[in-house]
Amino acid sequence: MSNILDCAIVGGGPAGLTAGLYTTRGGLEHVVMYEKGMPGGQITQSSEIENYPGVTGEITGMDLMMPWPEQCKKFGLVHEMVEVKQVRKDGDIFSIIMSNESIAHAHSVIVCTGSSPRRAGFKGEDEFFGKGVSTCATCDGFFYKGKEVAVIGGGDTALEEALYLAKICAKVYLIHRRESFRAAPNTVKRVKENDKIELVLNATPDEVYGDAMGVNGIKVKLQDGTVRDIAVPGVFVFVGNDVNNQVLIQEDGSFLCDVNEQGQVIVDLSMRTSVAGLFAAGDMRIEAPKQVISAAGDGAVAGIAAISYVDELLN
Ligand code: FAD
Numbered sequence: 001m002s003n004i005l006d007c008a009i010v011g012g013g014p015a016g017l018t019a020g021l022y023t024t025r026g027g028l029e030h031v032v033m034y035e036k037g038m039p040g041g042q043i044t045q046s047s048e049i050e051n052y053p054g055v056t057g058e059i060t061g062m063d064l065m066m067p068w069p070e071q072c073k074k075f076g077l078v079h080e081m082v083e084v085k086q087v088r089k090d091g092d093i094f095s096i097i098m099s100n101e102s103i104a105h106a107h108s109v110i111v112c113t114g115s116s117p118r119r120a121g122f123k124g125e126d127e128f129f130g131k132g133v134s135t136c137a138t139c140d141g142f143f144y145k146g147k148e149v150a151v152i153g154g155g156d157t158a159l160e161e162a163l164y165l166a167k168i169c170a171k172v173y174l175i176h177r178r179e180s181f182r183a184a185p186n187t188v189k190r191v192k193e194n195d196k197i198e199l200v201l202n203a204t205p206d207e208v209y210g211d212a213m214g215v216n217g218i219k220v221k222l223q224d225g226t227v228r229d230i231a232v233p234g235v236f237v238f239v240g241n242d243v244n245n246q247v248l249i250q251e252d253g254s255f256l257c258d259v260n261e262q263g264q265v266i267v268d269l270s271m272r273t274s275v276a277g278l279f280a281a282g283d284m285r286i287e288a289p290k291q292v293i294s295a296a297g298d299g300a301v302a303g304i305a306a307i308s309y310v311d312e313l314l315n
């Protein structure tokens with residue numbers, strides 16, 4: 001088989017781009033990063049990022065990510081704008097099948113396809129996403145320091161993030177569509193005991209509204225059919241998260257490597273999966289902190305591990 005890549009990287013967010021930087025700069029010669037859109041990943045949707053070390057001043061996610069592809073290109077990373085449909089392995093060789101049916105072959109693969117927070121589906125959610133509607137309290141909570149915010153959801157994430165936001169914000173309205181919560185009993189207890197959290201139960205989000213400056217509030221439908229208007233500049237949606245693991249699904253429906261019950265890829269500290277030569281990095285791996293810095297760190301670790309794997313395989 002000719003033209004076998006040293007490494008194929010699937011996904012061009014912070015994890016994929018950093019894996020690209022480390023593999024090429026670290027000596028792998030034929031590395032291609034497959035990214036279905038513009039490189040940069042989900043952070044490019046954010047209007048402001050202020051927790052990336054060393055980056056001060058007002059900067060958008062797009063601004064942050066802009067130089068990353070250029071830096072990788074300098075060391076030889078090739079970017080192909082195409083969607084990957086599936087990754088397979090036959091013997092020691094991986095096949096990367098694209099949605100346009102073209103196929104590439106590689107000695108190693110680093111999968112960095114990220115995750116997608118689920119949307120709740122109310123009016124204005126998409127329009128104000130990144131402009132007042134957020135799915136990341138660690139990232140955006142600080143913008144609402146001393147202000148009131150709303151949190152949507154009744155699982156562990158929503159309640160834990162409500163507790164986190166209550167430390168920063170003046171008040172948190174926790175909006176949940178039922179009376180009881182899915183979250184762990186102790187977390188529910190802590191939420192109920194927190195003076196800064198008001199529970200808005202049996203309440204379905206109906207509409208987030210605002211103007212060019214951002215969100216002004218959220219309207220929720222209550223059980224008795226009335227609508228409650230909650231004036232807040234920030235709405236945090238935590239209604240579950242989907243790992244983008246589709247490329248690992250094989251013809252028979254099984255996964256190419258081990259994943260946990262949430263579909264997150266199980267990796268060791270070198271980002272090695274259960275399949276030799278296959279690495280996973282960033283939001284899609286188990287216990288991911290879901291931050292740009294950690295995704296980039298994972299990409300570096302996976303890149304270094306891929307270099308060792310390919311060296312050993314070919315020499
Ligand atoms: P992603 O960034 O999700 O990148 C995955 C890439 O893979 C995407 O570009 C996607 O197009 C591509 N891809 C997926 N499937 C395929 C396929 N089949 N074929 C080809 N390409 C594919 N983190 C912070 O640290 N600070 C913040 O302030 C912050 N704010 C955020 C604000 C918002 C609105 C959001 C949504 C997230 C925020 N985050 C923040 C989280 C951060 O963006 C993620 O943790 C990080 O981007 C994860 O990087 P990743 O490389 O693992 O995945």
Ligand code: NAP
Binds near residue numbers: 158181
């Ligand atoms: P989750 O458990 O699936 O909870 C999602 C919540 O969002 C549910 O309360 C659900 O309501 C609500 N919801 C879903 N769709 C909605 C919609 N369209 N509109 C309004 N509300 C909607 O998701 P998660 O909280 O992200 O947790 C995911 C998994 O990770 C869980 O297994 C969780 O236990 C785990 N986790 C664990 C920890 C921890 O152990 N510390 C922390 C975080 C997450 P209903 O309840 O009515 O369905």
